Amino acid sequence: MLEYVMLIISFIGLYISIIWINLLFLSKKEIEESIKPKKGYYPSITFTIPAYNEETTIAKTIESILNIDYPKDRYEIFVIDDGSKDNTAKIAKKYKKEGVIVISTKNHGKGHALNVALKRSKKELFACVDADSYIEKESVIRLVQHFRKKEISGCSSSILIRNHKKIIEKIQVFEYMYAAIFRTLYSFINCMYVTPGVLSVYRTEDLKTEGYFDEADNITEDLEIALRLHNKHKHIAFEIRSITHTNAPDTFKALMRQRIRWFRGYIYNARKYKHMHLNKEFGLLGLFMLPLNILGIFIVFLTTTIVFNGIFTWLKYIYQRTIIAETSILNLIDILTIKQTLLTINFKITIPLLIITAIGLYMMYKAHKLIENKIDLSPKSIIAFLLFLTVYSWIVTLSWICSLILELRKSKRVW
DSSP states (O other): OOOHOOOOOOHHHHHHHHHHHHHHHHTTTHHHTSSSSSSSSSOOEEEEEEEEEEETHHHHHHHHTTSSSSSSSGEEEEEEEESSSSSHHHHHHHGGGGEEEEEESSSHHHHHHHHHHHHOOOOOOEEEOOEEEETTTTTTHHHHHHGGGGTTEEEEEEEEEEEOHHHHHHHHHHHHHHHHHHHHHHHHTTTEEETTTTTEEHHHHHHTTTSSSOOOSSSHHHHHHHHHHTTTTEEEEEHHHOOOOOOOOOSSHHHOOOOOOOOHHHHHHEEEEEEGTTGGGGGGIIIIIIIHHHHHHHHHHHHHHHHHHHHHHHHHHHHHIIISSSSHHHHHHHHHHHHHHHHHHHHHHHHHHHHHHHHHHHHHHHHHHHHHOOOOSSHHHHHHHHHHHHHHHHHHHHHHHHHHHHTTTOOOOOO
């Protein structure tokens, strides 16, 4: 029974991998057309930085916006101090001479903070920037090009990790690189279902028409607003060469907290927009992308369980041979020859997995090339990549289990 489950999972994975690699080649022309930013198109922008206790990062975030390659008279900056208990507002007010507007409110959450600025904005575009983000100079000019198309309602940038010294940080570097290449493909088939808050830009009129950002118990407003825009048949784009840097969780506890928030937010919004699933009215998003996300959760569960079972079986075999059968280590090594290993391999499962791995490695290479980011071949980075391939799925599984339990218990959703 277990073998059949493994066969099904491996061939589903192979089928989906082939779809993605085909889309990568189909979208090649469209990606290459955006290699150089086209100047001469400068829609007015309101940059909004919602901030809560961000005194250590807010200055660099503001300075990165002030230094972008974009006409100064075509944008404004709002810092919404969401009831901070530190010096966030005080530091932000130092940039008053540069035109930065600081508004202090009670702590009502990120959605409310964004809406405070949105109500005051009279610009064509509305940009959300996390208070621990750093925008590269050409990021905005690259990103706004998508708004030349009238059907585009929102667009997001690639996210790179600023802090990548620890192994746990480096693991996330690979996760974010994969996210960048896949979001490019999602955009190509109009299935970009999230607009990450690190840097996302929207048409101001569309946000106001569709009812502003969700403030009601929603901890992933960037996911909700993207689904709401899709629900109104708007289009969401992604610009892989628009680069924004962010700080990643640097401890296991912080990583779990972030992932649980993301996954609980996904569950909440998947239920809120459940009518979009398997609904041909929403094109490939409804018929392919949203169902695939749900299927992916179960595949991660099953794959992790199968891998754990395989490791347990192997360790049990070693234990039986060394302890119970009193086989010496040297004799055990003789038993575990290449010939014996090959005889135990199930090629019906292994070959699809090898192809999936090869496709995954190529897409990682392609992501680095498109973002023009040098591949890190240091020993620590190689270890992190191996852990990403083997251990990270367990972290994802644990995060999903915790998220589902918390949702079933109706626990309070916290940032």
